[in-house]
Amino acid sequence: MAINWFKYSAPTTFYGLAGKLIPYFAWPAAILFAIGIYIGFFVAPTDATQSEAYRIIFLHVPASILSMFIYLIMAGYAALGLIFNTRLSSMMAQALAPTGALFAFVSLWSGALWGKPMWGAWWVWDARLTSELILLFLYLGYIALHASIEDTRRADKASALLAIVGSVNVPIIYFSVKWWNTLHQGATIKMSGTSMHIAMQQAMFAVMAACWLYAIAVALARVRGIILEREANTQWVNDLPEVKQMNGEHS
């Protein structure tokens, strides 16, 4: 069976496809999140040294990993848009930025809440924390730069450059705990396996999968909005039943 994948790189067709796909990501996200949080709070045992406070990892670790991954995906889309001049790629990059910023913020915030009782400080300027803060600023900078340029094509190009240059920061975040002395601990889940208790792992991976699915669902919903906004003057948008209905209400 031959599928013409390029068909869906056109905003016109992708708009409908994205709308159909959203529930398939949103519902599993909600269910997996509920399962993960349930295991995390009621099944996973307490930690020997940190007692209950360690449970922040069930949110903190997925949020941190997602904030880094989403940045790389966003930069990838931005690069595709820049190289191939595909409209949808730039729209996807723009759609991913707020979700990435949200995860970076959750990562920093949950980390601070954990840091005060465990380390004794809300914040330290160690390499891991500082580079994650820079990641949040890169997201906010990307969003602000895009919003500050009137012409969307030029906004896409300028912010794509920022996104691509900023991607240098992601490996720095990841390896910071190896390269330098940091207060932040090293990775618990390594390529060679993990020492974590099985229920702790289950909770963390369930929430991580939920965050992935949530990010995809939200990005698809947002890209639909962006498509409508950018193509507002075209015939196909005006022919959409939902747009017709809305225009009918107005008149």
Added chain:
Amino acid sequence: MTPRQKRMWFIVAGLALVAAAVGLVLFALQNNVSLYFTPTQVYNKEAPQARSFRIGGLVEEGSLRREQDGLTAHFKITDTHKTISVVYKGILPDLFKEGKGVVAQGKLEADNVFRAEEVLAKHDENYMPPEAVDAINKAEAAKAADKQTGASSAEYPVAK
């Protein structure tokens, strides 16, 4: 080259250049990016003199001593090679424990005692339920007992 390929190589080359530049900057700033100095570095005079800095390492087993006022604590930070005595007046974080990681900020006095203004606990990457820690401690105790009696847990009786 098509304009498309040109743009691609421009991005690849640009990214490589930026990465190299950032890499060089971070390499040059290596000591400034690190949060703390190890006791060995302090002994080698790599840490700043007469200026506040951070020492990181493990709290030496059996070195923690509290004064009568209940606030002043004396302990030693070690990297298992060199050891530095620390005095700190204040509340120690929950995770502060002998044998565990710690980062202290303060000044090294003339008597080679580090006067800390802030003590932070450093957590390691292990997450374990209390029972698992008990089991590990028991296993280690059993191993130590085996060593004393001369038997090894790895060997088992084989019929000859």
